Amino acid sequence: MTDASLLDIEGLTVSFPSDSGRVSVVRDFALRMGREKIGIVGESGSGKSITARAILGLVPHPGQTTARRMQLGNRNLLALDSAGWRGIRGKYAGMIMQDPKFSLNPVMRIGDQITETLRLHEKLDRAEQRRRAIAILQAVGIDDPERVYAAYPHELSGGMGQRAMIAAMLISSPELIIADEPTSALDVLVREQVLKLLDDLVTTRGIGLILISHDLPMVARFCDRILVMYRGRIVETLDAHHLDRANHPYTKGLMACLPQPAYRGQMLPSLSRDPAWEQA
């Protein structure tokens, strides 16, 4: 597989029915990425989370996903039925959700949740499963993996829970990880640690990462390229190291409205939205 073709999406559109016909919440989304870190940034309702779900075939009923091309490696995602998707999710592509309190199963031990992927996709005996799970818990920076392996989610802090979630995604060595606001439910200090960890792991293991967030400066620090979404469309693609080269008024507006020492005690610039942005 060549590096530029880990994920190749063209013309991805997600629509939902409404009283006045179908409403497209994602329109003509395109992304070609290799084993790199891509950020998707946008405000509530910009379609960033539903894009992530569409990439993993998780758009809920009655939503409809169409695309001209959607490939993960050499696998055509458009041709998959639900059994085919189950063979992809967890094995080749995984998702890390916002809040470990909700995304981990509260009545299942952490160890069982981590090894679940192995039971589904690989034939290993229980001792080997356990060994792999303990190793991955260690890799995500958990000092007492034995305890965490046997623990229930409520016995862990938010940061530990999110580490366990990352461990569960990594155990099957996926090619692509989509992290949807992975740190916004965490404490500021823990947020930093979890992001660094995720960054290290995807870099050293050569995993493609799509990091979805509303926090543009944070995404800029961890990603290579940033897609800015507004009302279902990509309005701008940015080099993460050159946010200052942003051209689109929406991107500029998003950066300008953050509190900065220069504006201390003054009114912040507010974002005035131009209907033309939706067409761009």
Added chain:
Amino acid sequence: MNATIVIQGVDVFHGQGAQRFHAVKQASLSIAPRETFGLVGGSGSGKSSLLRVLAGLSPNWSGSITMAGEAMPPGQRPPRAFHRHVQMVFQDPYASLNPRHTVDRILSEGLALHGFRDAEQRIRDVLDQVGLGPRFRFRYPHELSGGQRQRVAIARAISLEPQILLLDEPTSALDASVQAEILNLLMTIRQQRPVTCVFVSHDLAVIAHICDRVAVMQHGSIVEHLTADELISRQVSHPYTRQLLAASEGLSGIDPAA
């Protein structure tokens, strides 16, 4: 001038007996009239626990607190008049408004409870002031965006003309552009009304933007007092404050070079 809020040796607890958790330890601070005071810290630092005590929502505490000249007795619910002078805006506008009440009812309830006669006029004025206008008056919360809901919550708080406004992470559930609008609204309210604010947040950039002074909390204790200028110019001495600053570098608007 006398301080509006004086807190001395306050301990806050959750639960009773062996289950008792010591959430805030020996907190002392005083906040001047019309000042905006920030409480910063990570999860579990006790900042929200202290704020809830100030709001009269959590009677399980000891020490001494004076709010707007009145001593607050520990261990009991404050009288109704207390809440006229001390109002709170909560973090999540999706949870703090009754989904089955219209904006009109949300705003009129407090006014009726506190015996305001001119509720009609006040509701109209306060909706204008928070930038919503009369067309929002008979809508339900689910018809409003997050920013509009937070405006309703702020309107509810200021309609009673409180002397003290307590703000618990009022912008952390909102998008950056909406956060800017709400911060601007709070600045305007502060200019127009003689109100003293306590602003709880984990976001140092927001705190530095809107507050005059800041207390940093960790594990239930106030570890450092700072002015906003000291925070911006990074003249901090406690290691925990340094950690917080380092974590917010790049994550938000505080410029590491400043």
